Amino acid sequence: MLRVTGLSKGFGGVQAISDLSFEVREGEIFSVIGPNGAGKTTLFNMITGLYVPDRGKILFEESDITALPPYEIAARGIARTFQNLQIFLNMTTLENVMVGCHLRTSSGFIAGALRLPKVAREERKVREWAREALERCGLADQADATADSLPYGMMKRLEIARALASAPRLLLLDEPAAGLNDSETAEMAELIKGICESGVTVLLVEHNMGLVMGISHQVLVLNYGELLAKGSPEDVQNDPKVIAAYLGNG
Amino acid sequence: MDLLLQFLLTGLTTGSIYALVGLGFAIIYNASDVVNFAQGEFLMIGAMSAIFLHRLGLPLPLAIAAAVAISIAVGLLLEKLAIEPARNASVVSLIIITIGASIFFRGVALLIWGKEIYGLPHFSGEEPIRLLGATVLPQSIWVMAGTVVLVGAVKYFFDHTLAGKAMRACSHNKRAAALLGIDVKKIMLLSYGLSAGLGGLAGVLVAPITYMTYDAGVMLGLKGFCAAILGGMGSSMGAVAGGLVLGVIEALGTGFISSGYKDAISFFIILLILFFRPSGLFGKSGGERV
Amino acid sequence: MRRLSGFFGLAAVLAALPFLFPDNYYVTVVGTTAMIHVILAVALNLFMGYAGQISLGHAAFFGIGAYASAVLTTRYGLNPWLALGAGLVATYLVSLAISRPILRLKGHYLAMATLGFGIIVHIFLVQADTVTGGPDGLSGIPPMSLGPVVLDTDMEWYWTMGGLMLATILFSLNLSVSRMGRALFAIHGSEVAAQTMGIDTPKVKSQVFIISALITSLTGSLFAHQQSFVSPDSFGFFFSVELVTMVVLGGMGSTFGAVVGAVLLSFLPEFLTVFEDYEVMIYGAILMSIMIFLPSGLFVAVAGFASRRLAAGRERRRC
Numbered sequence: 001m002l003r004v005t006g007l008s009k010g011f012g013g014v015q016a017i018s019d020l021s022f023e024v025r026e027g028e029i030f031s032v033i034g035p036n037g038a039g040k041t042t043l044f045n046m047i048t049g050l051y052v053p054d055r056g057k058i059l060f061e062e063s064d065i066t067a068l069p070p071y072e073i074a075a076r077g078i079a080r081t082f083q084n085l086q087i088f089l090n091m092t093t094l095e096n097v098m099v100g101c102h103l104r105t106s107s108g109f110i111a112g113a114l115r116l117p118k119v120a121r122e123e124r125k126v127r128e129w130a131r132e133a134l135e136r137c138g139l140a141d142q143a144d145a146t147a148d149s150l151p152y153g154m155m156k157r158l159e160i161a162r163a164l165a166s167a168p169r170l171l172l173l174d175e176p177a178a179g180l181n182d183s184e185t186a187e188m189a190e191l192i193k194g195i196c197e198s199g200v201t202v203l204l205v206e207h208n209m210g211l212v213m214g215i216s217h218q219v220l221v222l223n224y225g226e227l228l229a230k231g232s233p234e235d236v237q238n239d240p241k242v243i244a245a246y247l248g249n250g
Numbered sequence: 251m252d253l254l255l256q257f258l259l260t261g262l263t264t265g266s267i268y269a270l271v272g273l274g275f276a277i278i279y280n281a282s283d284v285v286n287f288a289q290g291e292f293l294m295i296g297a298m299s300a301i302f303l304h305r306l307g308l309p310l311p312l313a314i315a316a317a318v319a320i321s322i323a324v325g326l327l328l329e330k331l332a333i334e335p336a337r338n339a340s341v342v343s344l345i346i347i348t349i350g351a352s353i354f355f356r357g358v359a360l361l362i363w364g365k366e367i368y369g370l371p372h373f374s375g376e377e378p379i380r381l382l383g384a385t386v387l388p389q390s391i392w393v394m395a396g397t398v399v400l401v402g403a404v405k406y407f408f409d410h411t412l413a414g415k416a417m418r419a420c421s422h423n424k425r426a427a428a429l430l431g432i433d434v435k436k437i438m439l440l441s442y443g444l445s446a447g448l449g450g451l452a453g454v455l456v457a458p459i460t461y462m463t464y465d466a467g468v469m470l471g472l473k474g475f476c477a478a479i480l481g482g483m484g485s486s487m488g489a490v491a492g493g494l495v496l497g498v499i500e501a502l503g504t505g506f507i508s509s510g511y512k513d514a515i516s517f518f519i520i521l522l523i524l525f526f527r528p529s530g531l532f533g534k535s536g537g538e539r540v
Numbered sequence: 541m542r543r544l545s546g547f548f549g550l551a552a553v554l555a556a557l558p559f560l561f562p563d564n565y566y567v568t569v570v571g572t573t574a575m576i577h578v579i580l581a582v583a584l585n586l587f588m589g590y591a592g593q594i595s596l597g598h599a600a601f602f603g604i605g606a607y608a609s610a611v612l613t614t615r616y617g618l619n620p621w622l623a624l625g626a627g628l629v630a631t632y633l634v635s636l637a638i639s640r641p642i643l644r645l646k647g648h649y650l651a652m653a654t655l656g657f658g659i660i661v662h663i664f665l666v667q668a669d670t671v672t673g674g675p676d677g678l679s680g681i682p683p684m685s686l687g688p689v690v691l692d693t694d695m696e697w698y699w700t701m702g703g704l705m706l707a708t709i710l711f712s713l714n715l716s717v718s719r720m721g722r723a724l725f726a727i728h729g730s731e732v733a734a735q736t737m738g739i740d741t742p743k744v745k746s747q748v749f750i751i752s753a754l755i756t757s758l759t760g761s762l763f764a765h766q767q768s769f770v771s772p773d774s775f776g777f778f779f780s781v782e783l784v785t786m787v788v789l790g791g792m793g794s795t796f797g798a799v800v801g802a803v804l805l806s807f808l809p810e811f812l813t814v815f816e817d818y819e820v821m822i823y824g825a826i827l828m829s830i831m832i833f834l835p836s837g838l839f840v841a842v843a844g845f846a847s848r849r850l851a852a853g854r855e856r857r858r859c
């Protein structure tokens with residue numbers, strides 16, 4: 001579904017990603033792990049079009065999306081969350097998720113400002129979709145809260161709800177469990193599994209090994225921007241190179 | 251050729267003033283990330299105070315020293331009363347605050363000095379000096395020489411004094427600077443004082459050759475901002491170079507096109523720079539981090 | 541229709557005022573000026589408050605509309621409505637041309653670019669005197685007619701501007717609860733996230749900039765006919781700053797905030813005439829202190845306080 005070949009990206013002296021290739025199959029949870037600064041977020045930023053790769057190609061469902069602008073990549077069916085939250089703090093929880101429905105609707109400025117009948121219908125649908133997404137992420141009773149009043153854990157789930165509202169086929173999650181306690185992490189694992197079961201392919205970046213090994217179909221280990229190992233969770237856990245890298249880096 | 255030299259001299263004179271205002275912009279921007287739209291008012295305050303004190307009978311050097319002291323005081327007050335309380339405000343809010351401050355200063359000047367036009371006596375006579383077929387006023391030499399001295403002093407301050415180095419550290423990374431034991435608050439205050447003092451001096455230097463009114467600071471301030479952008483926002487010496495370039499371009503524009511459109515030419519150049527090279531003529535371009 | 545209760549309240553007040561205070565200078569003259577300011581502030585708020593951008597050059601669009609009407613009707617005898625249309629076309633082309641490059645910029649760069657644009661237009665109005673009449677401006681702009689009615693009394697302008705103002709406010713309120721309105725708020729909140737949600741941010745920003753410019757230009761054309769005289773003074777940097785002040789005074793992002801800000805700032809000079817010399821100073825002081833002490837704006841702060849009190853009251857009753 002997603003094929004990355006020969007991807008490279010440097011920032012001045014730092015080579016954040018070098019010559020990385022891998023393939024994500026439809027319907028799986030594919031995890032990318034690696035120490036801090038390994039280049040995981042940079043990889044996400046390239047897949048979603050926020051950074052332009054120096055070299056290499058990104059193919060999504062057989063079509064080249066390398067260096068397309070982010071909104072076009074989103075339109076192909078890729079949604080994401082952010083490691084450092086990017087919530088719309090000036091809106092309510094529900095409105096945040098309604099923004100997620102942008103691509104599934106079409107009314108423009110004039111139609112909206114004149115509130116044509118078509119717009120009212122569309123709004124009802126958008127509300128419904130948004131409430132559904134909130135429900136899935138356990139945020140239904142926070143719908144009318146302003147987003148900046150939510151506790152951290154809920155903000156993390158709000159980002160997922162917003163991404164789901166766009167009905168993506170591939171969902172990129174950047175450290176969804178960071179900063180969560182054990183029970184919240186367990187809930188998050190269930191949520192991600194549920195998302196995958198509903199037919200959305202998941203590309204996951206996460207430091208919590210329990211979570212990663214518990215739910216992933218494939219795991220890729222990055223180290224200083226290079227692929228260190230790739231395979232099933234068991235293979236990766238037993239790979240001497242991985243053990244060395246993790247022990248070595250602490 | 252003579253004409254060109256003449257334009258060049260005129261351009262370098264106004265350019266020197268833009269350079270000083272631009273330098274003031276850069277100092278404050280580096281220390282506090284604030285673009286100070288009230289920068290031009292420091293010039294006006296410096297010039298008007300010097301004129302006023304001189305008229306009251308103070309000898310010129312004393313009047314100038316007092317005027318610079320007044321500008322510095324105003325700069326410090328601005329930081330203490332308006333910028334510091336709004337530390338966490340957004341960029342847009344800070345822009346509006348400093349615009350508000352500039353209107354306020356203008357309002358006060360209007361109250362004190364009215365709408366009349368004032369002038370300061372030339373520092374050393376008004377007899378033009380002939381130079382390779384062009385003429386130059388002694389005051390222009392004062393302006394250019396003064397700018398060289400002031401820029402040199404600022405450079406020395408940044409490179410060789412503890413406070414200057416601390417200020418540079420703050421502009422790189424405030425948190426790290428605070429961890430090193432630098433009193434960031436004091437540095438911010440210092441930057442406003444320094445910048446206001448420079449502005450005041452620049453005002454005093456030009457007062458004899460441009461008429462001063464309560465609202466003379468607006469255009470000068472904006473041109474200083476142009477200089478800072480031209481040189482790459484945040485680079486002190488870039489702002490100085492930007493000011494000189496802008497002054498010369500304006501003088502050439504005035505000479506060869508039309509004096510009425512000279513400000514339009516400057517702003518047109520700034521638009522081009524912003525559209526095609528937002529990091530300035532001399533700055534390096536940097537990416538944004540997500 | 542609870543969503544629009546504020547709108548209908550305002551419409552009722554607007555309709556009642558001329559009957560409550562017939563021939564009152566503050567209603568017909570200052571009131572009409574205030575309504576012009578409200579339209580401009582609401583239009584600027586779409587760009588600044590909704591989309592989180594900044595423009596220090598909006599007076600230029602007001603000027604382009606006003607001068608298009610003034611020049612074309614006085615010098616070429618064009619029908620006022622055609623002149624107004626020409627102003628809109630000119631504004632559309634100008635705003636379209638500058639929107640993409642200008643809106644790539646952010647923060648102070650955007651402020652500086654819009655400011656520079658405004659100053660260039662202003663200088664052109666002053667300098668191109670064979671067309672614009674230079675610093676003295678143009679007088680003798682003919683009145684325009686709305687169907688059979690020739691708009692030449694204060695009252696007629698009151699109703700005309702009132703109608704346009706209500707239409708603009710409704711436009712803005714409806715937009716705020718629509719797909720594109722949310723896209724604007726999203727850009728304000730996080731441009732990166734907005735992009736990854738599929739919002740074509742360069743296009744949307746450019747669209748809202750153009751819409752805001754067009755409303756401003758339209759109002760400029762009407763202003764020229766209402767005043768029957770234009771001069772560059774009305775379209776300079778200071779007026780752009782005044783418009784920004786109206787938006788932030790009431791509260792960025794809130795339509796009624798812009799309304800309140802514009803009304804307050806329109807009546808302020810009337811009260812300050814007593815201390816005419818202090819006007820500029822007080823103006824600056826207000827601008828600074830609002831941003832320092834009430835950064836969310838007067839209207840938003842007061843409305844927020846009131847709704848919290850209300851909510852607290854309801855809470856107590858429930859217990």
Ligand SMILES: Nc1ncnc2c1ncn2[C@@H]1O[C@H](COP(=O)(O)OP(=O)(O)OP(=O)(O)O)[C@@H](O)[C@H]1O
Pocket residue numbers: 011014015016034035036037038039040041042043083537538539540
């Ligand atoms: N915009 C940028 N400019 C300069 N350097 C960058 C930029 N983005 C990332 N880097 C650098 O690239 C490297 C990889 O960073 P990245 O954020 O991708 O790591 P990561 O694997 O997500 O780490 P973490 O687990 O801490 O989130 C780091 O050295 C980082 O400093």
Ligand SMILES: [Mg+2]
Pocket residue numbers: 040041042083
């Ligand atoms: Mg990361």
